[in-house]
Amino acid sequence: MANYSPYAVPQAPPPKKTWRVVLIVVGAVLVLCCGGLGVGGYFLFKGVKEATGPALDAANQFVVNLEHGDTDAAYEQLCAGTRTAYTKDAFADGVAKQPKITAHKTTGVNVASINGRTTATATMTLTLDSGFSEQHAFPMLKESGDWKICGRPY
Template sequence: MSKTWKIILFSAIGVLVLCCGGGAAGLFFIVDKSTKAPKAAAGDFLTALEGGKTQTAYDLLCGDTQAQYGPETFEAYVQRNPPSAHDFSWGGSYSNQNGTETASISAEVTFKSGKAKHSFEMLKEGGAWKVCGDPY
């Protein structure tokens, strides 16, 4: 192979690597930006539970989940195994289907019995992000 072809080949490989790296960085930025608000809402929910503020946490549940757990049922559920700390891993996912915004946020939640991974299903309801499904 001639020296010119080697230069062209290595240049093409370099451009390909830069494009792939830039695309990956762009994807990271987009996912991080779109999950920032739902992650903050999930954090507010967990912080309220960790502080013993179950009514505040209950108010951060979406309507469907509130219908599944009344306030007293939710408080009893939390009291059986209250969280004491949490840590969010990178990422999550975001979706907007016909104007319905949802997200899934991964966290590691610490309980008296140990740590557990949980995926918080979030729904934008009334302009605010709410926790839906299994609260934790």
């Protein structure tokens, strides 16, 4: 005689895969978030570089012109207001009376656009022929699409 019971013996339920599903979902979310942060960071860096790069290039070129003693080229990089305040000869004379720049390092660039006027400030550490170094801020203005040095240039 066979063991026969009028009641069905319940089978053990199949093992739950809840943890595996949760881990897969959490992993997918992490991959998407990290990927999104990476892509967003890239475009943010690229946008900042596009905004500050031309101003930085103009400031570097101005200082390189001063390092090489090319005051005519440096004068051409001055904004209209500053050129009005200094003649070419007065600018060259003023530069000649300053310690000579032998090297420079950019420490920061800030670009702002307020009421349609785009300005920047490039901050540099200037190494002088006296052996001293000084921090100097170069205020800049975008004129006709080009960055120009304004204010007290050097």
